[in-house]
Amino acid sequence: MSRLRLSRGWLPAAAALGLGLAALLRSSAGAQSPWSLLPLEGARRTGTFRDPRLVENSGVIPSRTQPGILWTLADSDGPARIFATDTLGEDRGSFRLRGARNVDWEAISAGRCEAGICLYVADTGDNLEQRQSVQLYRIREPRVDSLGREPRTSSRVERLEVRYPDGSHDVEAAFVDGQGDVHLISKGRTSGFRHYRVPAGAWSAPATVAQPLGVLTIEEGRSLGRLVTDAAISPNGRLVAVRTYAEIFLFHFTGRGTLRPAWMGCRLAGLELQGEGVAWLDDSTVVLTSEGILGMPGTISLGRCSSTSS
Structure with missing residues (x-):
């Protein structure tokens, strides 16, 4: 589960003050930091999730084949479904992953697969960092126009068991590169922000060990x-784009699959109560999603985040 652990008394104060946490993050950037974090350009909230099952929304990815569609999912112990929506948060239907289990789903990505374009679901959350292995699921991207209010069931779901070579990690961030490799980034609870890769070829076996990249x-x-x-x-x-609760850090993706700092990024201060997801709509525009909190639904926001200062 991705919910930020704070005392009950703090939460109303945070809402009333417009995310005091984000303000603290902004002020903590400090002159010593090599990172230049600018305000998210043109930041605007475009909608809230209509589906009540998405209160603990965790992750977002635009469809590669259906313009205007966003795919998202619910957090731990939620339904083993992916949800179709848009930047307004409209309910466009849901799709059940046959045989999958939502232990702690945290990220959804899109990328190449043998079937064409697939959606990848990362069941990689581990708050206590004690899971011996985690799961990746992938399915061919469904057609939204085939979905109704009742969830449809996928015909084929691939599952891959993943272990880390250096013990358990809480991982909420995942993306798929152009080669079909899955990249995982740890949350940073105990040992820094660790980057791992699961090669595309790993799906030919039932289990694999993620490759550490630094x-x-x-x-x-x-x-x-x-x-x-x-x-x-x-x-x-x-x-x-690597996001935290109130920041985006930009990295160059190298030919070796590693991440080189761009030393640029964006501040998200005051935009969300509990920011969770990030995805690119184009090469400079990001879509951001937030969990619902204090009885309010999760939100969808847009803005531009550039690796240059111009």
Whole structure:
């Protein structure tokens, strides 16, 4: 589950003050940091999730084949379904993953697969960092016009069991690169923001060990909420956005599959109560999703985040 652990008394205060946490994060950037985090350009809230099952929304990805459609999912212990929506948050139907279990679904991505374009679901959340293995699921992207109010069931769901070579990690961020490799980034609870890769060829076996690719150069700040909640690769494959509760850090995606800091990013102060998901609508526009909190539904927001200061 991705819910930020704060005392009950703090939450109403945060709402009333317009995300005091985000303001703290902004002020903590400090002159010593090599990162230049600018306000998200043109930031605007475009909608809220109409489906009550998405109160604990966790992750978002635009459809590669159906313009205007966003895919999302619910957090731990939620239904083993993916949900179709749009930037207004309209309910466009849901799709059940046959045989899948939602232990702690945290991210949804899209990428190449043998069937064409697939949706990838990362069941990789692990708050206590004690799961011996986690799961990746993938299905061919469904057609939204075939969905009704009652959830349809997928005809084929692929499942891959994944272990980390260095123990258990809480992972909420995942993206799929142009080669079909799945990239996972740890939340940063205990040992930095660790980057792993699951090669596309791993799906030919039932289980695999993720390949470690290093630790991201983001200053840790758990006490201020700097925990990674999602990541996404741009349509041109050049930039990766790594988001926390109130920031986006941009990285260049290298030919080796590693992430090189762009040293640029965006602040999300005051835009969301509990930011979770990020995806690219184009090579500079991001869509952001937030969980619902304090009885309010989760939100969808848009803005531009560039790797240049111009």
